[in-house]
Structure formats: structure tokens, C-alpha cells
Amino acid sequence: MTNPRIAKLEDQIRRIVAQMLERRIKDPRLGFVTVTDVRLTGDGREATIFYTDLGRSLDGREIDAAGGVSDTAAALESAKGLLRTTIGQQLGLKFTPTLAFV
Secondary structure (H helix, E strand, O other): OOOHHHHHHHHHHHHHHHHHHHHOOOOOOOOOEEEEEEEEOOOOOEEEEEEEEOOEOOOOOEOOHHHHHHHHHHHHHHHHHHHHHHHHHHHOOOOOOEEEEO
């Protein structure tokens, strides 16, 4: 059974990351990404963010599955610092969790 505080933080992190990807992250490698779930460890130090990629670029062009996944993963990896900083500022946590995208 999950801790209610952890469950609330997971939901807040999911919303913050989804908003940031939609509005603030302007990476051309980033396709149509949907944040599906966030899992925090019991101590709240590590967050695993699950996402899906529809395999299209932002301008609607079709891209191959292998290239699209690696491009999206690279874009998320490069935006990880900005996302983590924003999560820390908005939630006011003592320790901001490290982010891993799956």
C-alpha cells in the first residue's frame, strides 16, 4: 500500500512535467509525448516518469520508430535539469527527487 503523501507527490510531479513538456520545453527532437505515470521511491528521492511517444515530430511529419524513440529520449534527458528545478521550486521539497524517464 502506498503512502498518501507519496501518491499526492506523484500526481503533482506528473502534472508539472506534463505542463512543462507542453508549454515550456521547445526541443525539436521532442515528439508528441504523454506522461502516463510517475513512481516515487518510499523516501521520495527518486522519481521514475513513464511516458509514451506517438512517433511524430512537432510539425506532424512521420519519423521512424527507432529514430523517434531515441530522439525523444535524448530530448527528455537534456530537459531533465530544467524539469527537476521546476519541480523543486513548485513543490518546495527539502530534497528534489532525481528523474528517470522510462
